Amino acid sequence: MMTLLGLAVIFGLEKLRVPGGILLVIIAISVIGLIFDPSVKYQGLFAMPSLADENGNSLIFSLDIMGALKPVVLPSVLALVMTAVFDATGTIRAVAGQANLLDKDGQIISGGKALTSDSVSSIFAGLVGAAPAAVYIESAAGTAAGGKTGLTATVVGILFLLILFLSPLSYLVPVYATAPALMYVGLLMLSNVSKLDFEDFVDAMSGLLCAVFIVLTCNIVTGIMLGFSSLVIGRICSGEWRKLNLGTVIIAVALVAFYAGGWAI
Template structure:
């Protein structure tokens, strides 16, 4: 049955290798079952229900990617998008989380449509490379400022806007320890370094009495508080075009880049350098966004940590299917997830930020018409506390700088369309 479903021999692999790859991938991304509920709880969402939604959305997304598209790529609620959902849309704009889930649903439906009609590939190919890198780096910087704040390492300062926190506090000291431990473990290529760091800080917090211990195993909590609570009509009535556009654009680059990147590392691209069964893979991650919003979590996307599984031999959808099974098993870890304090997940946020900002090194710094919009895009995200505003700065400045520099022909139509939408948003709303 497994051979028929996944064509193991054709891909030069076997069940043992695929299972090992699935376990490896799960361990590298399992931190999301602790981090995502923590972030979305800050937006007023019920922690335990989000924990269940996170595990189920990750399991469903990975299962569809494995069985339908036959790729060793796991899925889960995306980092960056969850922070934008909680801190920019809900807390920053004062939007109810139910309406924000409605916006995620709408972006997922748009994703399905553009995947079916091959518009998605046109948009991805049209967006300048420098802006793609800037969006990823900017989200990383946005995660960094959230992580530093949760750790207590930075605080509000009326004179300088932001200042250094209390380095004598347990939260700051344990977060610093956690970050150093995670980076060291990852540098030594220890599988599951991020999850080890989170659990180590949590254990110390419990041992010194900073955090009550809720246990490890229990029956899964109820999903009812978030299940089908999305408010699609509210999202449409509030006219949140820029919010939907931001979810859509970030999901577009994040998921597509991950799909191509992991497939390339695994040697799964065809002779022309293209991704076989691309349409199936795109539909799989699009459907996962819609399903996740219905369950009660922010956008679900393909995870770059899947590369850890392909590095040990994962080549088929059986790897993703194993990840799905393990996420369902993780449903019974709800007490442990509730024990993890925010400053234990802060080092994970900062570590992911480090990985995401390295894309800035690939920007062409000799061309100001490329580098200036990229820097404006990346820097605006943390300083405006909004991924949407950062993307707006990038696209609008890119179009206008190219226009005034006499290089308007270098601006793709898709960039002009997105820039005009943001200009109208700033002018009229």
């Protein structure tokens, strides 16, 4: 109930162009949860971050490179790489579209820099034993609020650094407080459907299939796989195979093999 109420309030605030409306709703619902929800409790203010396992052993530079290169492990490594690449590409493309950071050809402006930053962050996170510091679709909440520059990313990075030491405060924000923001961003992204070229039936239907199955499976890579494979098959069956480029075919075949081999995550 609180989630739906929060979503409705966000609609109203965004219609009135209230600055930070999404953040205000999250704060308001969190305060209400703290007052009325017994599961939302103040658990302190400060906590030292830890990069150690349950036995107290440090995870920093705790690498097993030779073990990762064993033939039995390589399929898992490939699965992680494929998932990371297409998950990051799809997410960055979606967020860039929401922020109007696409050129006239629909390509991501400075997309190479964005992917490089995402890759380097993930590598560094692995070296220090942390979860992948990759781009997440939740970033679209920031673009929806108007954040489109490097200043936004810098501020968010500083806040993430602070929350490492103030992690108990995160327990004050229940799931139903952040859910309205994510639902609103998802609805905003539906506006991109209007940009599909419905005069090209195969292209439009493949795009819709991709979008629908990302939602149904909660997996960006699965949606991309179905979208690419349906585009290739549709082009061939309609006699429009000349419209296909080699890159599209390679990606479609790789993704289908990825799933057929049971390597999908």
